[in-house]
Amino acid sequence: MNEAMNFNFLRNAPLPPNGRKVAVIGAGPSGLAAAGYLGGLGYQVEVYDKLPKPGGLMTFGIPSHRIPSARIDAGVLILERSLGVNFHCKTKVCCSAPLHEEEGDHFSWDMIGLGELVENHDAVIICTGSWKSRRLGIPGEKLAGVYSGLEFLFPIRAARYDTRNMHTPDVTGKNVIVIGAGHSAMDAAHAALHLDAAKVSVVYRRTKEDAPCGTFEIDRLLELGATWVEKTSPTAILGKAEVQALEVEGPEGKRTLPADTVIGAIGEIPTPPFAGELGLENIRKGDVRWLNMTAINNVFVAGDVLSGPSKVGKAVESGLKAARSLANWLDMKSHDPDACFSEQERYKEGRP
Amino acid sequence: MSAQKTLFVDYSKCIGCETCEAVCGFINDKPRIHMTRTRDGLMVPLYCHHCEEAHCAKVCKKGAIAKDRDGALVLQTMLCRGCETRQCILACPFGAIFATATGVAVRKCDLCASRRDLGMNPACAEMCPCGAVMFVERDKVEQLTTEESETSLKRVIEHIRPAVRRKA
Ligand SMILES: Cc1cc2nc3c(=O)[nH]c(=O)nc-3n(C[C@H](O)[C@H](O)[C@H](O)COP(=O)(O)OP(=O)(O)OC[C@H]3O[C@@H](n4cnc5c(N)ncnc54)[C@H](O)[C@@H]3O)c2cc1C
Ligand code: SF4
Ligand code: SF4
Numbered sequence: 001m002n003e004a005m006n007f008n009f010l011r012n013a014p015l016p017p018n019g020r021k022v023a024v025i026g027a028g029p030s031g032l033a034a035a036g037y038l039g040g041l042g043y044q045v046e047v048y049d050k051l052p053k054p055g056g057l058m059t060f061g062i063p064s065h066r067i068p069s070a071r072i073d074a075g076v077l078i079l080e081r082s083l084g085v086n087f088h089c090k091t092k093v094c095c096s097a098p099l100h101e102e103e104g105d106h107f108s109w110d111m112i113g114l115g116e117l118v119e120n121h122d123a124v125i126i127c128t129g130s131w132k133s134r135r136l137g138i139p140g141e142k143l144a145g146v147y148s149g150l151e152f153l154f155p156i157r158a159a160r161y162d163t164r165n166m167h168t169p170d171v172t173g174k175n176v177i178v179i180g181a182g183h184s185a186m187d188a189a190h191a192a193l194h195l196d197a198a199k200v201s202v203v204y205r206r207t208k209e210d211a212p213c214g215t216f217e218i219d220r221l222l223e224l225g226a227t228w229v230e231k232t233s234p235t236a237i238l239g240k241a242e243v244q245a246l247e248v249e250g251p252e253g254k255r256t257l258p259a260d261t262v263i264g265a266i267g268e269i270p271t272p273p274f275a276g277e278l279g280l281e282n283i284r285k286g287d288v289r290w291l292n293m294t295a296i297n298n299v300f301v302a303g304d305v306l307s308g309p310s311k312v313g314k315a316v317e318s319g320l321k322a323a324r325s326l327a328n329w330l331d332m333k334s335h336d337p338d339a340c341f342s343e344q345e346r347y348k349e350g351r352p
Numbered sequence: 353m354s355a356q357k358t359l360f361v362d363y364s365k366c367i368g369c370e371t372c373e374a375v376c377g378f379i380n381d382k383p384r385i386h387m388t389r390t391r392d393g394l395m396v397p398l399y400c401h402h403c404e405e406a407h408c409a410k411v412c413k414k415g416a417i418a419k420d421r422d423g424a425l426v427l428q429t430m431l432c433r434g435c436e437t438r439q440c441i442l443a444c445p446f447g448a449i450f451a452t453a454t455g456v457a458v459r460k461c462d463l464c465a466s467r468r469d470l471g472m473n474p475a476c477a478e479m480c481p482c483g484a485v486m487f488v489e490r491d492k493v494e495q496l497t498t499e500e501s502e503t504s505l506k507r508v509i510e511h512i513r514p515a516v517r518r519k520a
Contacts, residue, residue, distance in 0.1 A: 009375065009478035012470060029371075029481070058481055066367045067481045214393015216507070312481055313370025320378050 004074030007036030014083050018042035020330060023117045023124045025049075025093045028056020029312045030303025031127030032075065033319030034326075039083030041327055046121070047085060048112065050092035052161040056129055058312060060157045061150060063187050067312075093117065093128075114299075123298040123326050126278070127319060130270040130304040136179065140237030141264075149184035149265030156191055171197040174260035177246050178202045179234055181211035185265035186221060192263070193224050201227040201257065203234060203248060229257075237262055270305045280306060290329055292322035300326045356423030356490045358402040359463065359474065363504035365484035368395025372476035372485055376461075379475055384461040386450065390511040394504075397476075397485075398512065400425065400448035400461040404490060407443040408460070417460075423490060424463035429456040447512040463487070 008014075020043050024031045027049040035045045053059055055072040079085040091110040117124050133148030135141060152169055159166040176192040178185050181204040192200045207230050208215050222228055232250030237243055237259075245256045270280075279295030283306060292300045302322035303315040370387050377383035385399045406425045409417040416431035417440060434457030441449045441458060449460045464474040472478075477487040486496065 003483075005481045006478040009472075009475050010379070012472060062367070068483065071481060071483055211393065214389070214395075216390070216392040216394050219392075311368075311370050313372070313374035316371050316479065317374035317378060320375075 003071065004078055005071045006078055007032045007075050008040055008078050008082055010037065011040045014040045015042035017044065020044065020122045021046065021120075022326065023048060023121045024127060025114075025117070025124065026056060026127035026129055026303070026305070027051075027054035027076075027087065027089075028127060028129050028303060028315060029058055030129075030305075030315040030319035030322075031056070031125070032079065033316040034125050034127060034302060034323035035079055035085050036083065037320050037323035038327065039079060039085050043327075045079075045083065045085040046088065048088045048091045048093055048117075050090065051158075052089050054087055054089065056127075060154055061184070061187075062312075063153070063191065064157070066187075118296065118299060121298075122330055123300065125300040125302060125319075125322055125326055126294070126305060127301075127303045127315075128270075128305045129315075130268040130309045132269050133264070134267045134269055136234060136237075136264040136266065138234055138236050140239065140243070143237055143239045143243050144241055145239070145243035145259075145261045146237055147261070147263045149180065149188050149263060150268060152188050152263045152265075153184065153191060156195075168195070169261070171195050171261050173198045175258055176200045176261045176263065177257060177259045178263045178265055180204065180265040180267075181206075181213055181218070182265065182267065183213055184267075185263075186213045186217050188263045188265050189221055189226055190224070192261070193221075193226060197261075199227065200225070201229055203229045203232050203246070203257075205231065205233045207231060234262075234264075268304075268309045270308055291325040292318075293325065293329065298329075300329075356404075357463065357487060358423060358490045358493065359399055359461070359477065360401075360486045360488050360493045360496055361397060361399055362484050362486070362496065362498070362501040363394075363396050363508055364498070364500035365482045366396055366480075366504075367482055367484075369481060370395070370397075371479050371481060372397050372399075375475040375479045379464070379467075382452070382459060384450070384459055385476055386447075388447075388511065390507055392507070394507060396504075396508050398447045398508075399476075399485075400444075400463075401446055402461075402463065402490070407445065408440040408449060411439040411443040413439070420462075420465065422463065422468060424465065424468075425460070426462040426465055427456075427458065427460050432456050432458065434458075445513075 022038055022043050022045055024035050024047045027047050035047055039045045054076045058067050058072050059069055094111055094113045133150050155166045156168050159168050171192050174197050176197040178189045189200050189202050208218055232248045234246055235249050236247040238245040243259055243262050246259045246262055247256045294301050300322045302318040304310055372385050373383045373387050376385050385397045387395055388398050389395050402425050414431050414433050416428050417425055420426050449458050452459055473487045477485045
């Protein structure tokens with residue numbers, strides 16, 4: 001049987017080297033799919049990721065009982081062995097944000113500027129995902145014991161790679177409240193139960209039927225001993241230095257739920273390097289002349305960094321399409337070396 | 353004739369990530385494996401089981417659906433006349449034949465026929481991150497079936513059967 005998520009699924013064997021070199025920033029599903037597409041076409045592909053291992057959220061976000069990491073590892077090996085893709089892990093490509101802003105930054109040993117990559121490659125494709133967690137926006141969010149979904153889940157997966165800096169959150173015997181009802185909320189609740197929390201409650205502002213993760217997932221969680229609190233929104237996190245309780249408002253009015261740990265799993269927001277310069281808003285709106293190309297010539301973008309948090313399949317599709325667009329672009333340029341959009345031409349409606 | 357093969361999706365391993373549908377759509381323009389959301393919120397792909405006794409092939413009066421050397425039930429688009437009743441869609445117990453808006457009236461999985469010609473496996477099976485989609489010999493399906501996969505399959509069937517009837 002097939003043991004790998006085979007990012008080289010499009011061909012048996014790659015085309016001979018075509019002399020072109022691309023850099024892929026981010027080794028999540030979108031970056032790996034793009035690497036497979038371009039590697040198969042004979043490109044020399046260099047993949048950069050700030051984390052110690054490729055896979056993105058498939059490796060560091062989604063728990064391993066849902067995606068077996070061996071399949072991702074095997075897929076990466078195929079990219080390396082059959083397509084000659086080079087992986088540069090623990091290498092962060094310079095961001096608009098200062099270091100140690102997003103989950104996983106402290107793994108990076110190396111920093112490279114985007115400009116440097118653009119100069120040294122025929123094209124660059126940015127697949128950096130959506131890692132900055134949305135905040136709850138209520139008082140008490142800075143208290144110790146308050147996490148976002150990724151802040152809570154990431155160290156559990158990452159502790160295997162760097163035990164000095166990474167500590168699995170200690171929730172043993174504690175009272176844990178998870179806010180949200182998406183996949184990451186369910187994953188956080190599962191993880192807390194797995195780490196022997198005394199009590200795990202999931203607080204959601206709407207009903208079970210509205211939950212993005214579906215009623216089946218919630219029922220399964222309840223079977224494992226979690227508590228479901230619906231039609232209830234958090235209004236404040238209470239405590240001195242550490243969390244002591246969560247104040248919520250629900251059908252019965254305001255009340256406080258005792259808590260030692262509060263996990264706000266209400267989604268992530270994209271964190272592209274040089275967000276402004278890239279003109280992502282226009283690409284999102286489809287308002288560009290060349291699919292998935294950013295405001296910088298030869299720089300493309302794909303996956304959750306473009307769309308916001310989505311799904312593995314959406315990211316894969318976006319990676320494949322952006323890679324195809326990139327290859328078409330370079331093909332066109334090789335026929336007409338002067339091809340390059342001026343500021344005015346790049347946008348259908350002129351510069352916004 | 354070579355060993356008869358089919359797809360087997362172990363729904364208990366599926367996380368509903370849509371990768372199978374996405375890669376199928378990428379190589380075929382329009383996907384032939386389709387995500388659906390069951391009433392209890394499970395996202396799963398509906399897919400062709402390439403049945404040993406395929407109802408779709410039986411009901412098609414034009415003989416447009418036929419079994420190829422590997423056991424795949426393949427739609428020969430040239431032979432499909434797009435009959436009004438779309439018998440094949442109604443006949444399929446797994447909701448695996450899809451009506452189209454343009455061109456050939458229906459589309460269905462052919463187990464990546466042109467990829468198989470080149471010695472490759474169906475794309476969905478290659479790319480599923482969970483190993484939930486398997487390209488296997490038909491008589492291996494039984495061995496791969498587990499209590500969990502059966503339970504999950506039941507949930508999916510409960511969901512598609514009324515849907516199929518509704519269309520009729
Ligand atoms: C807890 C959780 C559960 C989920 N469950 C599911 C699910 O069940 N099904 C599903 O389909 N989807 C799920 N998702 C969503 C899914 O994981 C994402 O949609 C998908 O991984 C996005 O792929 P991507 O390639 O765009 O980005 P990512 O997977 O986020 O990969 C981006 C990569 O870029 C790297 N990177 C970022 N910035 C830089 C930089 N400056 N320099 C170098 N490298 C950088 C990161 O380290 C990362 O490896 C879940 C997400 C979370 C958080
Ligand atoms: S289309 Fe339906 S009836 Fe025909 S082989 Fe596939 S699953 Fe069976
Ligand atoms: S690719 Fe696999 S896990 Fe994802 S939806 Fe399809 S069968 Fe399920």
